[in-house]
Amino acid sequence: MKTRAFHVDIDCAQLSKEGCQVCGDVFLSRRIKEEDRIIAVMSDGLGSGIKANVLATLTASMAITFTLEKQPIDRTAQIIMSTLPVDSKRQISYATFTIIDIESGGETRIIEFDNPAWIFIRDGKVIEIEKERVNVVLDGGRERQMYLSHFTLERDDRIVMVSDGVTQSGIGTNDMPFGYGDDSIREFVCNRIIEDPTVSAHELAKVVIRKSNANDIYKPQDDISCAIIHFREPRRLMVCSGPPYDEIRDKLLAEMVRDFKGKKVVCGGTTSQILARELGLSIDVGFTLDDSGLPPASKMQGIDLVTEGILTIGRVAEILETMQGFEVIGAGPAVAICKLLLGSDVINLVVGTKINVAHQDPSLPVELEIRRNVMRKIARLLEEKFLKEVNIQFI
Amino acid sequence: MDEKKIEVLVCSGTLCYLMGGSELQLLSECLPPDLRGKVDVKGSPCLDFCNHPKNGRPPFATINGRCIAQASVSLLIAEIRKEIKG
Numbered sequence: 225m226k227t228r229a230f231h232v233d234i235d236c237a238q239l240s241k242e243g244c245q246v247c248g249d250v251f252l253s254r255r256i257k258e259e260d261r262i263i264a265v266m267s268d269g270l271g272s273g274i275k276a277n278v279l280a281t282l283t284a285s286m287a288i289t290f291t292l293e294k295q296p297i298d299r300t301a302q303i304i305m306s307t308l309p310v311d312s313k314r315q316i317s318y319a320t321f322t323i324i325d326i327e328s329g330g331e332t333r334i335i336e337f338d339n340p341a342w343i344f345i346r347d348g349k350v351i352e353i354e355k356e357r358v359n360v361v362l363d364g365g366r367e368r369q370m371y372l373s374h375f376t377l378e379r380d381d382r383i384v385m386v387s388d389g390v391t392q393s394g395i396g397t398n399d400m401p402f403g404y405g406d407d408s409i410r411e412f413v414c415n416r417i418i419e420d421p422t423v424s425a426h427e428l429a430k431v432v433i434r435k436s437n438a439n440d441i442y443k444p445q446d447d448i449s450c451a452i453i454h455f456r457e458p459r460r461l462m463v464c465s466g467p468p469y470d471e472i473r474d475k476l477l478a479e480m481v482r483d484f485k486g487k488k489v490v491c492g493g494t495t496s497q498i499l500a501r502e503l504g505l506s507i508d509v510g511f512t513l514d515d516s517g518l519p520p521a522s523k524m525q526g527i528d529l530v531t532e533g534i535l536t537i538g539r540v541a542e543i544l545e546t547m548q549g550f551e552v553i554g555a556g557p558a559v560a561i562c563k564l565l566l567g568s569d570v571i572n573l574v575v576g577t578k579i580n581v582a583h584q585d586p587s588l589p590v591e592l593e594i595r596r597n598v599m600r601k602i603a604r605l606l607e608e609k610f611l612k613e614v615n616i617q618f619i
Numbered sequence: 620m621d622e623k624k625i626e627v628l629v630c631s632g633t634l635c636y637l638m639g640g641s642e643l644q645l646l647s648e649c650l651p652p653d654l655r656g657k658v659d660v661k662g663s664p665c666l667d668f669c670n671h672p673k674n675g676r677p678p679f680a681t682i683n684g685r686c687i688a689q690a691s692v693s694l695l696i697a698e699i700r701k702e703i704k705g
């Protein structure tokens with residue numbers, strides 16, 4: 225099975241300027257599986273509202289595409305700046321950007337143009353990274369400066385990107401007449417990491433946004449965005465469902481589950497009985513019904529969740545397929561599995577391929593799908609919709 | 620005297636659950652007052668009765684190890700009474 229040493233946890237939280245429907249800051253990220261590479265861009269369009277959003281979207285999309293193609297950065301910047309439409313009032317075409325390109329192994333390049341300086345945090349402290357100034361000559365001879373940094377990320381390092389709506393939040397208030405400022409945001413983020421060293425990118429970005437909004441007395445004076453990149457140990461999960469094709473492989477399955485380093489889910493009565501038998505464990509079958517309509521979850525020592533098989537995984541596929549965003553709502557065993565799946569980075573699906581003949585009975589009130597197909601569907605959804613690394617193994 | 624409780628295992632396997640076993644999860648709550656305290660109801664993973672047609676149709680349960688096919692709450696209560704009478 226393929227395993228990646230590190231995982232890049234990325235998330236962005238945003239708030240639009242008071243009275244604007246659309247955020248004028250845009251954050252895009254792309255994971256390129258074949259190259260094991262991640263590209264993320266934050267762009268802040270001139271002004272606010274729709275026009276700013278269009279400028280920033282154009283900028284961010286171009287930045288991603290050119291970086292993907294490994295175009296030289298000054299060329300990328302030149303193309304972006306000469307392509308953007310010119311603002312009729314100010315007679316300039318303008319959007320800021322910060323482009324982050326992380327290769328496998330942590331090698332990182334960052335290019336920034338006019339955004340607040342990105343922040344690099346290691347061991348709860350801000351580390352200054354050397355930046356090389358790059359001059360870009362635009363059409364008409366105008367010159368612009370960009371900054372280029374090149375370094376290698378280590379485990380648990382974080383990169384924080386914010387738009388000026390964060391650093392300038394609170395501007396004009398008695399507490400911070402000149403705005404929150406670079407130093408305060410650095411201190412705030414470091415303190416939050418020291419309080420909870422495992423804080424997720426999602427949570428950290430959200431607290432920064434909440435703080436900035438509070439600085440603005442809950443009426444954002446500008447678009448507010450914060451993106452976090454956390455280079456960390458991947459959270460691993462194994463979901464094992466179905467008895468092996470051949471009984472002689474029962475032992476192998478049990479050993480795989482026992483030796484797996486990470487969280488473990490077992491879906492299927494027969495599968496859990498095989499594990500109980502092979503590993504000398506007992507199953508405590510749940511007997512409380514919830515409103516999910518699914519058979520209740522059971523307990524087994526060393527396994528994080530034990531559920532029924534085909535009905536539950538069918539529901540998991542359905543939830544993953546229809547859900548919007550990243551928050552799973554509701555209760556029951558399938559929801560519990562979805563929460564574990566979405567909270568993990570690397571997911572190993574171990575699928576037993578023995579056909580349960582009793583499930584093929586035509587008089588059943590519902591048609592039971594073949595487990596293999598449902599698990600394939602779950603793998604596809606996790607990879608394509610939720611950008612998880614999935615390994616599927618049939619046994 | 621400490622009377623030994625009747626042990627009821629209700630199958631929570633996929634097939635039994637689909638064929639009406641979900642209702643059996645409520646057995647404890649549906650026991651008539653005279654049977655309360657005399658019966659121990661537990662869930663079980665597939666009891667493997669479903670793989671052998673000679674056992675009858677799901678949902679399955681066992682009462683002191685005796686297989687009950689096409690179990691319903693009322694059938695199980697009747698069978699528990701039989702078991703008590705001996």
Ligand code: FES
Binds near residue numbers: 634635669670
């Ligand atoms: S599912 Fe109940 S006996 Fe198999």
